[in-house]
Amino acid sequence: MAPKRRSTRKAPKSPSPVPVPAEEVPQAAPEDAAISQPNQESCPACTPETRELMESSRKESWIECDSCNTWYHWRCAGNGEDVDNIAKWYCADCTKADSSRVVTLKAPTRKSSRKRTQRDYASLDSGIGSDPNRWLRLMEKKAIKKDPFKRMKGNELDSWLEDDETAFREPIVIEDPEGLGMKMPPEGLTVEHVAEYIGEDQPVEVVDVASQSSSPGWNLGKWADYIELEPSKRDKILNVISLEISGTELANMILPPKFVRDLDWVENFWPGTKKNKQNNYPKVQLYCLMGVANAWTDWHIDFAGSSVYYHIHHGSKVFYFIRPTPANLAAYEKWSGSELQYTTWLGDMCDDVYKVELVQGNTMIIPSGWIHAVHTPVDTLVFGGNFLHSYDVPTQLRVREIEIATQVPKKFRFPLFSKLCWYVCDKYLRDLKSAAGVSLPTRVLNGIVALSEFLVSEARILETGSDQAKKETKEQIPSDRIKDAPAVARELRWRAKQALGCQSDDEGAVRPIQRAGSLSLAGTKRRRLDDREETPSHFRNFKPKLWDAIVTSQPEESQRVSKTPRPHEGDEWTKAYTGSDDAAQLSIDEEMEEANVSSRKEVVVKVRRTAKGLERHRIERTVEEWRWDS
Incomplete structure (x- = not known):
């Protein structure tokens, strides 16, 4: 039987007023009555030297002897081997008592001997290689505009959406969270706390910035250790941008802005009785993003064209935006998933690129379909989420089409998208x-x-x-x-x-x-x-429902003569006749001719009873016929 192993992490100081869970220290199981442990902080093999080393350490691994069931610090009793490689382990006393007790290692994981071609996409750009800063170098000397986006107060958003037909078509920045109706974790929260609240063993998707691809084998405990390193000691620049935390202790400290909750399809249309921890609803509302200095997230559109709220807890971010015009979306579709993605600055294929800088306390709301890239100047912790809404469904559907066309894997698309649409x-x-x-x-x-x-x-x-x-x-x-x-x-x-x-x-x-x-x-x-x-x-x-009555008035007819050019072959002439009763919009270079214009005006009135009283529609039509003498 393999030895039992446990890892303890010293609890970070809690950011008041949020309590930190008690430190998990190895405890004897009821059947382990014979365990010999002087106290929870030491083991039989502890020495003054090892105790001193452990004072400055955040995390300690323990191992249990397979014979006497005594727990030891691996630092004190181990031989330098990785504790995870141990199959059977015996303490020094048990080994002396019986020489047949031998420490054994796990068999190595089987690997295929077949050669595989590994393509280093980060090396495609000649002269830059796998340098994680290649993305910023690629951007040098590019034309980037200062953003024209609104800076608003949180309490202005509701009336803005109601009163302004152009509202929520561009990103907006709310510099102060007051009035947003939002709740965020206290300022002292760190990545240490994130690991404690969610669980150190929680797997996490980590992105290697140099290749913009996943780096396997990470959990939150390992990530917290990485973050704690001095930047100069980090062997790679890594990024966490997809840690969804719904249903965790940390999620209880977060409430998205009221503006977002009022629009969110999941919040308003997915049945509340069908939301649980078994992942059978779209869990996209609460993300924790943790990036280190010089991290870069390349151009992308959030899945299904979903909108985003994005709050800087501490640190800073620099966003680069491209409008989701039909031409820009077509360029993005051509660029995404192709060789161009690794060799070409997408901004060169589109019209304008805008730059937005965010600092601690800022909140940004990004509308549907906006193409963006993100640079992290310093270690930064962000909380945000995605949401679909009813104010720009065509763009959401257009982005979904792009995802299908570019063969985005299903695990990177909006979960349960079609089912959510049926609920809506x-x-x-x-x-x-x-x-x-x-x-x-x-x-x-x-x-x-x-x-x-x-x-x-x-x-x-x-x-x-x-x-x-x-x-x-x-x-x-x-x-x-x-x-x-x-x-x-x-x-x-x-x-x-x-x-x-x-x-x-x-x-x-x-x-x-x-x-x-x-x-x-x-x-x-x-x-x-x-x-x-x-x-x-x-x-x-x-x-x-049928109309109770429809009345059409007697048409009013009139005649007039108007000077205007005849319509000619091609499509351009139609623009001149769609918004005017005369030739004011026509080019003065055209040859003017007299036309006889017959006009007929009709009025139709429809009425029907409703639960509140009655409904009345009054429709006016004007039909014109233009004739030129031959």
Whole structure:
């Protein structure tokens, strides 16, 4: 039987008022009654020299004799071998008593003798090699602009989103956390405390900055030891950017900003009864990021185009941003996952790069889809999280398409993305069907249309996809809420279009046009309904509410003559006639001709009873016909 081993770490001083868990010291199990230990701090082999060394040490390993079950400090009784390599161990007294008791080592891990080609991507850039500072060197002499982003106060965010149609399309910086409705750990918290609260054995993904790839075999205890080293003694520059801490003791000290909680799909749409520690909900709301001086995170977009809140607990960060325009996203898609990623500064392929510097106490909120890279000037501790929301669904879906196109592994994508979308669909559909009615901002309604189009495409997989595709899609549909997914998706689309003032005849009538931060409707077919006519639907057991009366006024007709050039071949002429009643927008170089303009104005009034009283729509149309004499 292998010897028992334990590791104890001296508890760091707690950042008041947060208590630090009591130090874990090896204790005898009930059956180990014969253990001989003078006290919890010493072992039978302790000497003044080893005690002095242990005074300055943060962590001590213990080992138990396989014969007498006595616990020893490995520093005192060991032979310099790594304690994790020991298979059987006996103390000096037991070895003297029986010479057959021999310390043995574990068999080495089997390794394949097959040669593998290891590609050092960090060495692709000639002359820089695996230098972790290659990323900053690559950036030298590049055109970088000072950021134009808003600096706001926490208590301004709610009214800003309600009153400003352009709100939350660019990153914002809140220099002081007051008014954010946010809770963060006390200032004295260190990486030591993070390891204590979460557990030193907790595996953690560590990124080697030189290669921008994972460095295996790390846990929080080992990471805390690394952080404690002087920068000059660190053999590599490493970074931790994906430690999600929901459900831990540390998570109890953190509350995201109110602005974020009000928008977050997971917070507002995922059923509270289905959130637990078994990872069956999207755990993306609480991250602890720990970077050392000169760490670099290369260009990326957060998974599924999710937005981010980012608070500097201590230290500083420098962000570099690229707008998520269609052209920039296309450049990012071409760059991501290709050889360009290791040899090319993405900013050279895009329009503008903006620089934002953050210091201790600053909070930044990054909207959907923004491409960014991050430099860490000094050792820094950050708390933040990701969230999807309804104000820019098209960009979120566009980034998801890029992830699929560039073959991003599923473990690096937004967890349970489709299932979350179905929960959002279910809630918005119930809101839109509510007898009391709801009033949603146009940006949110546009987002619901985009969401419904995505879910309709998922529904088509259920109807026409392969067996495997059907199985995978069905697994993402919450059967406790969604009984008929194709019907629900199509009904949500119909109701969202209705709320936007559109009448849709078929599935292709309204197409979402994806632009960064916005969505417009094109190809809309409209028609007037008779008073008892029903709109054709593509979902079962659904009948729209009928208008109680529709009255069309007698058209008012008029004639006039206007001087304007004739429309010519090509597309440019259409721009001149879409926003004006005369030729004011036309080029003066065009030859002007007289045109006869017939104008017809119609007014349609629709009314119906509602639970609150009545609903009345008044629609005015002006139709013009322009004719030139031949």
